[in-house]
Amino acid sequence: MDTVERHRxxxxxxxxxxxxxxxxxxxxxxxxxxxxHYRGGMNLDSDNAYRVFNVHPFLMFFGFIFMAxxxxxxxxxxxxxxxxxxxxxxxxxxxxxxxxxxxxxATFKYHDMSGFKDMTxxxxxxxxxxxxxxxxxxxxxxxxxxxxxxxxxxxxxxxVWHVSGGRALLYMAICAAETGLMQKVTFxxxxxxxxxHLVNFLALxxxxxxxxxxxxxGIGRHI
Amino acid sequence: MDTVERHRxxxxxxxxxxxxxxxxxxxxxxxxxxxxHYRGGMNLDSDNAYRVFNVHPFLMFFGFIFMAxxxxxxxxxxxxxxxxxxxxxxxxxxxxxxxxxxxxxATFKYHDMSGFKDMTxxxxxxxxxxxxxxxxxxxxxxxxxxxxxxxxxxxxxxxVWHVSGGRALLYMAICAAETGLMQKVTFxxxxxxxxxHLVNFLALxxxxxxxxxxxxxGIGRHI
Numbered sequence: 001m002d003t004v005e006r007h008r009x010x011x012x013x014x015x016x017x018x019x020x021x022x023x024x025x026x027x028x029x030x031x032x033x034x035x036x037h038y039r040g041g042m043n044l045d046s047d048n049a050y051r052v053f054n055v056h057p058f059l060m061f062f063g064f065i066f067m068a069x070x071x072x073x074x075x076x077x078x079x080x081x082x083x084x085x086x087x088x089x090x091x092x093x094x095x096x097x098x099x100x101x102x103x104x105x106a107t108f109k110y111h112d113m114s115g116f117k118d119m120t121x122x123x124x125x126x127x128x129x130x131x132x133x134x135x136x137x138x139x140x141x142x143x144x145x146x147x148x149x150x151x152x153x154x155x156x157x158x159x160v161w162h163v164s165g166g167r168a169l170l171y172m173a174i175c176a177a178e179t180g181l182m183q184k185v186t187f188x189x190x191x192x193x194x195x196x197h198l199v200n201f202l203a204l205x206x207x208x209x210x211x212x213x214x215x216x217x218g219i220g221r222h223i
Numbered sequence: 224m225d226t227v228e229r230h231r232x233x234x235x236x237x238x239x240x241x242x243x244x245x246x247x248x249x250x251x252x253x254x255x256x257x258x259x260h261y262r263g264g265m266n267l268d269s270d271n272a273y274r275v276f277n278v279h280p281f282l283m284f285f286g287f288i289f290m291a292x293x294x295x296x297x298x299x300x301x302x303x304x305x306x307x308x309x310x311x312x313x314x315x316x317x318x319x320x321x322x323x324x325x326x327x328x329a330t331f332k333y334h335d336m337s338g339f340k341d342m343t344x345x346x347x348x349x350x351x352x353x354x355x356x357x358x359x360x361x362x363x364x365x366x367x368x369x370x371x372x373x374x375x376x377x378x379x380x381x382x383v384w385h386v387s388g389g390r391a392l393l394y395m396a397i398c399a400a401e402t403g404l405m406q407k408v409t410f411x412x413x414x415x416x417x418x419x420h421l422v423n424f425l426a427l428x429x430x431x432x433x434x435x436x437x438x439x440x441g442i443g444r445h446i
Contacts, residue, residue, distance in 0.1 A: 009383060117415065120415045120419070121405070121423070122408075122427060126401070126426070156228075161442070163441070167441060171437065174398060175397060183405050196343070204348060204349070207349060215387045215391055218383075219384070
């Protein structure tokens with residue numbers, strides 16, 4: 001691939017990140033409208049179990065998926081040295097882990113308050129599996145690419161797996177989000193009115209966030 | 224990347240396709256046990272609306288997602304000329320479209336028989352959106368890579384988008400499958416017993432099929 005072609009793909013990848021930001025921000029707005037207007041708000045310390053639960057979808061998207069997606073695009077959106085880009089990539093993933101843990105805590109607390117069993121749905125299986133693998137991927141990435149002890153050859157060899165594994169984890173996290181929303185909307189037996197439409201658009205925006213992050217990484221990999 | 228490294232990645236990609244086949248076949252088996260043993264079987268011409276519906280999940284996985292996934296791996300699993308690999312890639316995608324149309328017909332027929340409104344859930348939005356984009360991607364791929372009129376430069380330039388778009392579509396199709404299963408399992412309010420466990424493992428197997436196909440393509444792209 002010649003230099004013009006590489007430049008063209010790099011520009012395309014950067015343009016796709018703009019869609020990713022837009023779908024990400026749209027998802028956050030729709031999520032907030034849904035939780036604050038239709039679902040009674042969110043509060044981790046509330047006596048109302050539903051308000052405790054509502055922290056879960058918000059933090060799993062805004063805290064975990066959005067942060068991780070932005071981290072994946074750091075090499076396209078941060079105009080700085082490679083070392084700075086790497087640090088931003090690592091830092092946003094770390095933030096995703098911390099906020100994700102609070103988000104997971106919220107749903108376990110809700111189950112406790114409501115007397116529900118934990119980990120029964122495949123939403124919970126996919127979500128928990130993804131989160132655990134995500135932490136392993138973070139530790140692997142940190143030891144391989146942040147610590148100075150690994151050689152450039154080893155890094156180059158691991159990069160293919162790090163990138164493919166990261167893209168697969170994003171895709172698993174989006175599946176977890178979509179199944180979570182579907183579980184909630186079907187469990188509530190929402191009539192096909194305003195709230196139902198809102199959640200449909202929220203699910204679509206989250207999916208398109210994942211697609212745009214994935215494509216921006218895919219296009220960029222050919223540089 | 225040197226020749227040894229390329230060879231190593233090609234071998235890894237081929238090994239990942241084995242997992243993809245296994246998860247794909249496991250999904251088909253679990254799906255059949257679910258539909259035939261727990262859900263009363265499937266028959267497109269039945270007077271029983273549920274048996275008509277059951278054709279939908281089976282064909283959307285076996286007919287659409289499994290066929291398309293196998294097609295995506297054709298360049299790794301078919302040991303033949305590039306032209307033969309391309310033909311297999313195209314042919315399995317065509318089969319996916321034909322079987323997918325029958326699978327979609329089944330759910331519309333079920334809605335008609337049961338008096339349900341069409342296209343209300345975001346499962347249906349994601350599924351229909353994915354299927355329509357899949358047909359466009361097929362037509363684009365066919366005209367770009369099968370017809371002799373396009374130059375090698377144009378093909379090379381389009382390939383990046385064709386591959387990234389195809390991977391994104393696989394991932395959207397998996398999301399459609401997962402949300403469909405979640406909708407069904409939550410709507411039925413299945414107790415946390417055998418059938419519930421079976422569907423959980425089915426959802427997990429389908430997800431891991433998608434992940435392995437995606438990773439085998441991702442690893443292979445670096446060759």
